[in-house]
Amino acid sequence: MSAKTLLHVENLTKAYGDNVVLENISTEIRKGEVVAIIGPSGCGKSTFLRSLNQLESITSGSIFFDGMDITGQSVDINNIRRRIGMVFQQFNLFPHMTVKQNIMFAPVKLREMTKNEASKRADKLLKSVGLADKADEYPDMLSGGQKQRIAIARTLAMNPELILFDEPTSALDPEMVGEVLGLMKDLASDGMTMVVVTHEMGFAREVANRVMFIDEKRIKEEGSPQEIFNNPKCTRLKDFLSRVL
Numbered sequence: 001m002s003a004k005t006l007l008h009v010e011n012l013t014k015a016y017g018d019n020v021v022l023e024n025i026s027t028e029i030r031k032g033e034v035v036a037i038i039g040p041s042g043c044g045k046s047t048f049l050r051s052l053n054q055l056e057s058i059t060s061g062s063i064f065f066d067g068m069d070i071t072g073q074s075v076d077i078n079n080i081r082r083r084i085g086m087v088f089q090q091f092n093l094f095p096h097m098t099v100k101q102n103i104m105f106a107p108v109k110l111r112e113m114t115k116n117e118a119s120k121r122a123d124k125l126l127k128s129v130g131l132a133d134k135a136d137e138y139p140d141m142l143s144g145g146q147k148q149r150i151a152i153a154r155t156l157a158m159n160p161e162l163i164l165f166d167e168p169t170s171a172l173d174p175e176m177v178g179e180v181l182g183l184m185k186d187l188a189s190d191g192m193t194m195v196v197v198t199h200e201m202g203f204a205r206e207v208a209n210r211v212m213f214i215d216e217k218r219i220k221e222e223g224s225p226q227e228i229f230n231n232p233k234c235t236r237l238k239d240f241l242s243r244v245l
Contacts, residue, residue: 004031012061023217036204039214045197053084085160091147093139100135125153145176165196
């Protein structure tokens with residue numbers, strides 16, 4: 001794995017008025033790394049994730065992507081977001097577009113590809129996520145697991161350097177979770193840099209290089225899956241794991 005730092009977070013604080021949600025968080029994400037973020041509901045995991053591409057503006061601190069401070073006023077954040085993909089809990093597919101049109105939309109609109117190039121790329125991605133036969137169907141005709149795999153394919157269409165996953169399986173029926181996690185495992189094997197907010201402890205244990213436990217506004221503990229799950233140090237993490245494992 002390359003040791004190059006892709007994302008560097010320095011003293012990140014996020015508050016809504018007087019309510020401080022995250023306080024003085026510092027960490028870094030290296031190229032090729034898969035980082036799983038775990039913690040109790042309402043602890044700020046998704047807020048932290050969404051701040052990494054500035055969908056949530058931070059109150060103080062800095063976030064550097066590939067050496068550039070993306071919290072600065074002079075930064076074109078839309079250019080940065082072309083390089084940082086995002087997969088949401090609720091898929092966010094366009095219901096009036098076919099599956100293939102959903103995947104082609106951003107690369108064509110942002111002039112990253114011609115229609116012909118985007119069409120070929122969409123066909124290749126649909127094949128890679130096992131849904132080549134769904135190209136001309138509409139999102140409403142798909143299962144939740146299929147929608148999420150299409151959402152991942154749509155993100156991959158922009159050739160991102162980093163993908164943020166915000167609880168990608170939490171809206172799925174249990175039998176559909178495996179097909180999405182399987183695709184994410186394949187991406188990890190291919191070297192995609194990923195930050196994943198998840199309740200799936202099996203995925204965090206098996207696929208992540210590093211697990212980050214957020215609680216009480218901070219990263220309370222982080223380490224390898226073995227360290228976090230087999231030898232947790234802080235009491236809050238031990239208590240959390242006793243409830244979810």
